[in-house]
Amino acid sequence: xRKEKKQVKNSKKRSRAGMIWYRFRKNxxxxxxxxxLIVMAILALIAPLIVSxxxxxxxxxxxxxxxxxxxxxxxxxxxxxxxxxxxxxxARTSLSxxxxxxxxxxxxxxxxxxxxxxxxxxVDDILMRFMDILLAIPSLVLALSIVxxxxxxxxxxxxxxxxxxxxxxxxVVRASVMPLRDMEYVEAARACGTSTARILLKHIIPNAFxxxxxxxxxxxxNAILNISSLSFxxxxxxxxxxxxxxxxxxxxxxxxxxxxxxLAPGIAIILTVFAFNRIGDGxxxxxxxxxxx
Amino acid sequence: xxxxKTIANPVLEVSDLEVVYRTDEETVYAVNGLSLxxxxxxxxxxxxxxxxxxxxxxxxxxxxxxxRIGFIENGTIILDGINVTKASPEAMRDLRGExxxxxxxxxxxxxxxxxxxxxxxxxxxxxxxxxxxxxxREERVDRMLEMIGISPERKGEYPxxxxxxxxxxxxxxxxxxxxxxxxxxxxxxxALDVTIQAQVLNxxxxxxxxxxxxxxxxxxDLGIVAQTCDKVAVMYSGEIVEYGDLRHxxxxxxxxxxxxxxxFNSIPNIKSDAPRLSPINGMxxxxxxxxxxxxxxxxxxxxxxxxxxxxxxxxxxxxxQVRCFLFAEDGExxxxxxxxxx
Amino acid sequence: xxTPLIETKHLKKxxxxxxxxxxxVDDISITIERGKTLGIVGESGxxxxxxxxxLLRLIPATSGQVFYDGEDxxxxxxxxxxxxxxxxxxxxxxxxxxxxxxxxxxxxxxxxMKVCKTVRTRAELQERVKExxxxxxxxxxxxxxxxxxxxxxxxxxxxxxRALAVNPEFIxxxxxxxxxxxxxxxxxxxxxxxxQExxxxxxxxxxxDLSVVKHIxxxxxxxxxxxxxxxxxxxxxxxxxMHPYTxxxxxxxxxxxxxxxxxxxxxxxxxxxxxxxxxAGCRFAARCPYASAKCTGQDIPLHGIADNHKVACVLYExx
Numbered sequence: 001x002r003k004e005k006k007q008v009k010n011s012k013k014r015s016r017a018g019m020i021w022y023r024f025r026k027n028x029x030x031x032x033x034x035x036x037l038i039v040m041a042i043l044a045l046i047a048p049l050i051v052s053x054x055x056x057x058x059x060x061x062x063x064x065x066x067x068x069x070x071x072x073x074x075x076x077x078x079x080x081x082x083x084x085x086x087x088x089x090x091a092r093t094s095l096s097x098x099x100x101x102x103x104x105x106x107x108x109x110x111x112x113x114x115x116x117x118x119x120x121x122x123v124d125d126i127l128m129r130f131m132d133i134l135l136a137i138p139s140l141v142l143a144l145s146i147v148x149x150x151x152x153x154x155x156x157x158x159x160x161x162x163x164x165x166x167x168x169x170x171x172v173v174r175a176s177v178m179p180l181r182d183m184e185y186v187e188a189a190r191a192c193g194t195s196t197a198r199i200l201l202k203h204i205i206p207n208a209f210x211x212x213x214x215x216x217x218x219x220x221x222n223a224i225l226n227i228s229s230l231s232f233x234x235x236x237x238x239x240x241x242x243x244x245x246x247x248x249x250x251x252x253x254x255x256x257x258x259x260x261x262x263l264a265p266g267i268a269i270i271l272t273v274f275a276f277n278r279i280g281d282g283x284x285x286x287x288x289x290x291x292x293x
Numbered sequence: 294x295x296x297x298k299t300i301a302n303p304v305l306e307v308s309d310l311e312v313v314y315r316t317d318e319e320t321v322y323a324v325n326g327l328s329l330x331x332x333x334x335x336x337x338x339x340x341x342x343x344x345x346x347x348x349x350x351x352x353x354x355x356x357x358x359x360x361r362i363g364f365i366e367n368g369t370i371i372l373d374g375i376n377v378t379k380a381s382p383e384a385m386r387d388l389r390g391e392x393x394x395x396x397x398x399x400x401x402x403x404x405x406x407x408x409x410x411x412x413x414x415x416x417x418x419x420x421x422x423x424x425x426x427x428x429x430r431e432e433r434v435d436r437m438l439e440m441i442g443i444s445p446e447r448k449g450e451y452p453x454x455x456x457x458x459x460x461x462x463x464x465x466x467x468x469x470x471x472x473x474x475x476x477x478x479x480x481x482x483x484a485l486d487v488t489i490q491a492q493v494l495n496x497x498x499x500x501x502x503x504x505x506x507x508x509x510x511x512x513x514d515l516g517i518v519a520q521t522c523d524k525v526a527v528m529y530s531g532e533i534v535e536y537g538d539l540r541h542x543x544x545x546x547x548x549x550x551x552x553x554x555x556x557f558n559s560i561p562n563i564k565s566d567a568p569r570l571s572p573i574n575g576m577x578x579x580x581x582x583x584x585x586x587x588x589x590x591x592x593x594x595x596x597x598x599x600x601x602x603x604x605x606x607x608x609x610x611x612x613x614q615v616r617c618f619l620f621a622e623d624g625e626x627x628x629x630x631x632x633x634x635x
Numbered sequence: 636x637x638t639p640l641i642e643t644k645h646l647k648k649x650x651x652x653x654x655x656x657x658x659x660v661d662d663i664s665i666t667i668e669r670g671k672t673l674g675i676v677g678e679s680g681x682x683x684x685x686x687x688x689x690l691l692r693l694i695p696a697t698s699g700q701v702f703y704d705g706e707d708x709x710x711x712x713x714x715x716x717x718x719x720x721x722x723x724x725x726x727x728x729x730x731x732x733x734x735x736x737x738x739x740x741x742x743x744x745x746x747x748m749k750v751c752k753t754v755r756t757r758a759e760l761q762e763r764v765k766e767x768x769x770x771x772x773x774x775x776x777x778x779x780x781x782x783x784x785x786x787x788x789x790x791x792x793x794x795x796x797r798a799l800a801v802n803p804e805f806i807x808x809x810x811x812x813x814x815x816x817x818x819x820x821x822x823x824x825x826x827x828x829x830x831q832e833x834x835x836x837x838x839x840x841x842x843x844d845l846s847v848v849k850h851i852x853x854x855x856x857x858x859x860x861x862x863x864x865x866x867x868x869x870x871x872x873x874x875x876x877m878h879p880y881t882x883x884x885x886x887x888x889x890x891x892x893x894x895x896x897x898x899x900x901x902x903x904x905x906x907x908x909x910x911x912x913x914x915a916g917c918r919f920a921a922r923c924p925y926a927s928a929k930c931t932g933q934d935i936p937l938h939g940i941a942d943n944h945k946v947a948c949v950l951y952e953x954x
Contacts, residue, residue, distance in 0.1 A: 022317075022318075026317070111648070168913070183732050184728075184729055185732065185733050185734055187725075187727070187737075188725065189726045189746070189750070190693055190694060191720060192724075192750045192801065193716070193720040193721075193751065194746075194750045195751060205737065206737045207735065212747055248806070305742070312825055315877040342816035342817065342819075343787070414807050424950075432679050456906050456907075458906055458907075465802075486843065486907075487843065487844075488883055488902075489906060490887065490889075490904070491886075491887035491889070491899055492903075512828070513816065513817060514889065514891075516888065516889030516890050517889045518891070519891050519892055520890070520899050523890075534774045539893055543891070556817060557817060557891065558821075559817050559818045559844040560817050560846075560891060561820075561821075561844070561849060561889060562844060562891060563849055563873060563885065564890065565892075568850065569828065570821035570824060570850060572822040573819075573821075574822075576786055576788060576819065577786075592927065
C-alpha cells in the first residue's frame with residue numbers, strides 16, 4: 001500500500017530527470033562536488049588559454065623552487081617549472097585519462113556483466129569466475145604488472161587500469177541485470193518474440209542505469225587516484241608531462257622546506273577524487289529514492 | 294455516566310484524527326478527521342481499498358508513523374486511558390506489546406530469521422511480564438504454540454522451517470502473548486492461500502474469544518468482515534463513511550452509503566448468478582488535494598451540488614451511522630433512497 | 636466438432652531442483668474452443684502459472700504436446716514461433732512489474748507492434764495506439780504518461796492494450812485482477828469480457844480466487860500440485876463440486892453474508908505438500924477427510940462423470 005503511495009508521489013509536476021536533479025540538489029556535498037568538478041573541467045579545457053604548455057614543462061635552473069609570486073601563483077618546482085601551470089595541465093591529463101579508462105572498463109565489464117547476468121547458468125559461471133580471478137589480484141598490483149610487462153606508455157597505462165577495474169563493473173552490471181531478467185515486463189517482451197539484443201538494450205540496460213552511473217562516477221575518482229599513485233612511483237605518466245602524482249613525487253624530498261609544493265598537487269587530487277565520490281553518492285540517493293526515505 | 298462506563302468501556306477512542314504524510318515534494322492527506330471507538334472484547338472491521346487510510350490509522354494508534362514524514366496534525370487517540378498523541382517514546386514502548394499489538398500483512402518480514410520462534414515469543418514476555426520466572430515463561434510459550442496449533446516441540450526451530458500460514462500463526466501468538474487489550478490486524482491473511490486463510494481466521498476467532506481481546510481487523514475483503522467482526526467501519530479516502538453493527542452493514546435495507554453499496558456490488562460472489570459485476574466507476578481521489586465536500590462525490594451516482602461543497606454529516610439510525618446527504622433530515626435527496634437499494 | 640483452438644496432450648513440466656524433480660505441471664490435457672474461456676484455479680504452488688507459460692512456450696515443456704488450431708507448436712522452430720506469438724499473448728498479474736518503467740504509455744503499447752512489425756508507418760502506429768487506448772478505456776491525454784504516474788487499474792489497462800496490440804486470438808490472463816482493489820477489479824473483469832465478445836477472443840484465466848472465475852469462465856479446471864483434480868463446466872462446478880479439494884476451496888472462501896448458513900465451516904486441515912518427487916497416488920490424500928488406502932500407491936486418473944465434468948477421485952470411480 002505504501003509502495004503504491006510512493007509511486008503516486010513521485011509522479012506529476014516534475015519529469016523524471018527533473019525529479020532526479022531536484023533530489024540531487026538537496027545533497028549539499030554532492031552539489032559542491034559537482035561545482036568543483038565543473039570548475040576543474042573548465043580549467044582543464046581552457047588550459048591553453050590560461051597558461052602555455054611550455055611553462056608547465058620547460059625546465060629552467062634559474063627558477064628552481066621559487067616561492068609564490070604574482071608571476072608564479074603557486075611558485076615553481078625543483079626544475080623551475082610553474083606549479084600552477086602544471087596543476088592545470090595535470091587536470092587535463094588526470095581527468096581525460098580517468099574518464100577514458102573508466103569508459104573502456106565500463107564497456108568491457110558492462111558487456112560481460114550484462115551477458116552473464118542475462119543468460120545465467122554456465123555462461124555466467126565461466127565469465128564471472130574469470131572476473132573473480134582478476135578481482136583476487138589487487139587492482140594496483142595488476143595494473144603495475146601489466147604496465148611492467150607491456151612497457152610504460154600512456155596507452156598501456158590506460159589499458160592496464162581499464163582491465164584492472166573491469167571486474168567491478170562486471171559485478172555491478174550483473175547484479176543489476178539479474179533481478180531485471182525475471183521482471184514481468186521482460187517476460188512480456190519475450191512473449192512478443194523480442195530478440196535478446198533488443199531485450200537487453202531496451203528493457204534491461206536502461207533500467208539498470210542507476211547503479212551503473214553511480215559506479216562509473218566513483219570509479220573515475222578511483223582511476224585518477226590510481227594514475228597518480230602509479231605516476232608517483234614512476235610507472236604512470238612519464239615526465240616531463242605534468243601529472244599530479246608525478247608532481248608529488250618530484251617534490252617529496254623538499255616537503256619540509258616547501259610544504260606548499262606538496263600541498264598544491266595533493267589538494268588537487270583530493271578535491272577531484274572527493275568531487276567524484278560525492279557526486280556518485282548524490283546520484284545514488286537521487287536515483288534511488290528508497291534509500292533516502 | 295458511571296453506568297455507561299461499565300456497559301461500554303472503550304479500549305480505544307479516536308477523535309477528529311488527522312494524519313498527513315509530508316515530503317519535500319508534496320503533502321498526502323491520509324486520514325481526514327476520523328473518530329471511532331472500540332469497546333473491550335469487540336472486533337471492529339475496518340474496510341476500504343488501497344489508500345483509504347486504514348494502515349495509517351493503525352500506525353497512528355501504535356505511534357509508528359514513518360519518522361519525519363508522517364504527522365498527526367490534529368485529534369486525540371486515547372488508548373486504555375492514555376493519550377497516545379502526547380505519550381513519550383518510553384511510554385509508547387511500554388504500551389506496545391502490553392496494551393496494543395499489531396500484526397502485519399507479510400508474515401515473512403515480521404519474524405526475525407535468526408532467532409528461534411520460541412525465543413521470539415519469550416522475548417516479548419520478558420519485556421512486558423517481568424514478574425514471570427523463566428519456567429513460567431517457557432510454559433506460557435508452550436501454551437501459546439499449542440493454541441495456534443503448532444507443537445511446542447517445534448519451538449527451537451527457526452522461522453524458515455515453517456510455512457507461510459504457520460508463520461502468520463506464530464506472529465499472532467507473539468501479538469497475543471501478553472494478552473493485550475487491543476490487537477491491530479492489518480490484512481493478516483491477504484498474503485495467504487484461501488484454505489490457509491480459513492485456518493488462520495479460525496484460530497484468530499478462537500483466540501480472540503479466549504483472551505477477550507478487542508481487535509481492529511483491517512481488510513479489503515467484505516467476506517472476512519462478515520466472518521470475523523462485530524462492528525464495521527467503511528473507510529474511503531481517509532474518512533469513515535459508514536459505521537455500524539455487522540448486521541447493519543450487511544442488511545438489505547437502503548440505509549447505506551453509496552460507496553458501501555458500490556463495494557458490495559463490485560465483489561465477485563460465488564453465490565450470485567449475475568453474469569456481470571457492477572464496478573464503481575472512476576477511482577480514488579487524489580490524496581494530495583483537500584476536499585470541501587464528500588470525498589466520494591465524483592464517483593457517486595447520487596451526487597448533487599451540495600455534496601461537492603459541504604461535508605455531509607453522520608446520520609445516525611439506531612447506532613448505524615451513514616455519512617451522506619441522502620439521508621440527512623433536511624436532505625433534499627431522501628426520495629432517492631429507493632434507487633440506492635439495489 | 637471443429638478443431639479446438641488450444642489443445643494440450645499430457646503436458647508436463649518438471650524443474651530440476653537440488654532435492655529432486657519438481658512436478659510443476661504434471662500430465663495436463665485440456666481443450667479450449669475458440670471464443671471460450673477456461674478458468675484455471677488453484678493455490679500458490681499448484682503450477683497454474685507454469686502451465687500458462689509452457690502453453691506460450693515462454694518456458695520449454697518437459698514432455699507432451701501443445702496444439703494451436705491443430706498444429707503442434709512445440710515442434711515449431713524459432714521463426715515459426717515468432718510468427719505464432721502474434722496470435723497468443725499474455726496479461727500479467729502485477730501491473731507494477733509488468734510494464735517497463737522507462738517507456739511512456741505510447742511506447743509501451745507500440746512496442747509489441749514494433750517487434751512484430753505488424754504496422755508499416757509511424758503514422759499508422761500512432762493511429763493504432765490511439766485506437767487501442769480507446770478500446771481499453773485509457774484517456775488520450777495519458778499518451779505521454781509513465782507507468783509510475785498511474786494507478787493499478789490504469790496500468791492493468793495498458794497491459795491489456797499491449798496484449799491486444801498485435802491482434803491475438805488467444806490470451807493467457809495470469810491473475811490479471813489479483814493485485815487490484817475490488818472496485819477496480821470489477822472494471823477490468825468487465826473490460827476483458829467486453830473485449831472477448833467484440834473480438835471473439837479465447838482466454839485462459841488463471842486465478843487463485845474461485846469467485847472471480849465464476850463470472851468470466853465457461854469451463855473451470857481445478858489444479859492441485861501440478862495435476863488437474865477436477866474439470867467442469869462453470870455452473871456445473873459450482874452446483875455440483877465433486878473433488879474434496881474443490882469442496883474445500885469453495886468452503887474456505889469467506890462469504891460476504893451474515894446468514895448463519897454462510898458461516899465458514901469444514902475448514903480443511905494441513906498445508907500443501909511438497910511438489911518435489913511426489914509419490915504415486917492422489918496428492919491431496921494427506922489433507923483429505925475421505926482419504927483411504929485406495930488413494931495412495933497408484934495415480935488416480937480423471938474420470939468422466941457427466942458430459943462436461945471430470946474428476947480425479949476414487950470416491951466417484953464406481954459411478
